[in-house]
Amino acid sequence: MLSRVADNLYWMARYLERAEHTSRLVDVNLTLMLDEIGQSSEYRWRRVLRALAYRGEEISVTDGYKLAAELAFSPDNRASVTWCIGAARENARQVREQISSSQWQRLNHLYLQVTRDDIEISTEEAHLSDFLNSVVDGIHLFQGVTSSTMTHGEGWNFIRMGRYIERAQAAVNVLKVFHQEFIGRSDKTLEGADYLEWIGLLRSLGAFEAYCTTYTADVHADRVLEFLLLNPEFPHTVRYAVDSLRNALESVQGESRSRRTAELSRVAGRLQSSLSYGQISEILARDVQQYLEAILRQCHEIHELIYEIYIHYSIESALVS
Numbered sequence: 001m002l003s004r005v006a007d008n009l010y011w012m013a014r015y016l017e018r019a020e021h022t023s024r025l026v027d028v029n030l031t032l033m034l035d036e037i038g039q040s041s042e043y044r045w046r047r048v049l050r051a052l053a054y055r056g057e058e059i060s061v062t063d064g065y066k067l068a069a070e071l072a073f074s075p076d077n078r079a080s081v082t083w084c085i086g087a088a089r090e091n092a093r094q095v096r097e098q099i100s101s102s103q104w105q106r107l108n109h110l111y112l113q114v115t116r117d118d119i120e121i122s123t124e125e126a127h128l129s130d131f132l133n134s135v136v137d138g139i140h141l142f143q144g145v146t147s148s149t150m151t152h153g154e155g156w157n158f159i160r161m162g163r164y165i166e167r168a169q170a171a172v173n174v175l176k177v178f179h180q181e182f183i184g185r186s187d188k189t190l191e192g193a194d195y196l197e198w199i200g201l202l203r204s205l206g207a208f209e210a211y212c213t214t215y216t217a218d219v220h221a222d223r224v225l226e227f228l229l230l231n232p233e234f235p236h237t238v239r240y241a242v243d244s245l246r247n248a249l250e251s252v253q254g255e256s257r258s259r260r261t262a263e264l265s266r267v268a269g270r271l272q273s274s275l276s277y278g279q280i281s282e283i284l285a286r287d288v289q290q291y292l293e294a295i296l297r298q299c300h301e302i303h304e305l306i307y308e309i310y311i312h313y314s315i316e317s318a319l320v321s
Contacts, residue, residue, distance in 0.1 A: 001059075003311045005098050006093040006158045010306070012107075013162030015088035019081045020139045021170045021204045022052060023132040026068050026202045030129055030194065033064050047181065051174045051204075056093065062094065068128050073113070081135055082114050100149040110138040132194050160248035168241035169299050170206055175228060175238075176292045181220060198224055225288075228281035241274040242295060245302070246272045252310075264305040271298040 003167050031043050045061040052071075061067055074080040092099060114135065143163075150156050151171040178201050182194065198219050202208040205228060214231070215223050231237040246268045253261045274295075283291055 005095050005155065007311045008095040009098065009155050009158040010090045010162040010311075012091035013159040014166040015091065016139050016142065017083040017163045017166040017295075018086035018170070019088070021167070022071060022079065022081050022084070023135045024206060025051060025174070026071050027129055027132040027136075027206045028200050030068055030132075031203075032093050032200050046160055047177050051177045052079055052101045053173050064210070065128070066131075072128060072131055073114075081132070082183065085111055085114050085135070098155050100145070102145045102149045106145045107140075110135070110142065111137060116178070130300070143162055154252055157248040157251045158310075160253075161245060164241040164245040164248065165303060167236065168238050168245065169296060171228060171236065171241065171294050171300075172295050174204055175225065176289065179225070179288050179292070181287065193293055195219055202228075207234060210234045222280060222284060225284070229283070230275060230278055230280060241270050242268075242275055249302075258309075260309045264309060267298060267301050267305060271295065271302070 026047055032044060041064040042061050043066050045067050049059065049073075055081065059070065070077060071079060072081050074081050087290065089107055092104060092107050096104060114131075115145070131254055146156070150159075162220060178198075182197070198221060201209060202211050202219075202224060207228060210231075211219075211224065211227050214227060223229055226235065228232070229238050232239050232243060234240055249264060249268050253265065
């Protein structure tokens with residue numbers, strides 16, 4: 001596969017995953033704003049920006065609805081939902097011949113839906129929430145169409161790589177922020193405001209119902225951390241994302257092993273093993289922040305190796321490997 005094609009498919013998937021994650025996180029925080037107990041709106045929005053690893057210009061958090069609208073609609077803010085969907089569509093347009101007509105139609109429909117001239121850029125909670133939920137629905141439809149109408153070959157696996165590496169990093173960033181703020185409370189049953197905050201964390205990753213199925217609705221911080229980090233069956237946990245990323249990498253590598261692909265396989269396998277065989281008691285017994293930082297570093301290393309091997313490789317390095 002051409003490196004240009006792999007690059008566009010990879011980033012198309014990353015931007016869509018990012019738009020879905022931002023939509024869900026902002027929508028959950030809008031709901032939490034309606035609850036008067038617990039932490040202030042301003043405090044929660046600062047947490048959202050940290051969880052999104054926001055590195056843009058200074059942005060005001062004093063007006064939560066205005067900030068939510070900025071994260072939803074701004075066409076110039078690279079962290080906004082609208083910007084991410086526009087970037088995903090542009091990547092898809094560059095490789096229009098590599099994706100199915102159904103994929104292109106679905107993504108185009110989503111793009112036109114979020115950028116139409118008459119869209120109501122409202123700061124009202126109900127309008128914002130409707131918009132964000134429609135984006136999540138649209139991306140789920142695109143993912144379903146992708147799985148159903150695209151050959152499950154290299155292109156499909158590069159889409160899976162982009163989706164799952166973005167999902168793993170997003171989940172770890174959210175967990176980092178929550179663990180920093182609620183450290184020292186992991187051995188307690190959560191009550192009142194803290195309980196609502198942790199419910200918000202689960203909903204931010206679409207995991208509340210799945211958590212209740214596994215552990216009942218009795219929320220404990222250590223069980224939440226265990227579920228979101230180590231559960232192998234729920235699609236938005238870190239382990240599920242890393243397992244899926246490893247499977248996609250192995251499928252692309254196939255029989256063509258080289259020194260560089262072996263290095264990529266080693267790094268991804270080491271990360272997968274740490275999650276597959278990790279125990280939450282061991283993770284909690286050491287520095288959790290360092291553990292989460294290590295996952296982010298390994299994800300970044302995997303991203304860099306994907307680029308070195310499949311996208312920005314030199315002719316010389318390809319011949320040597």
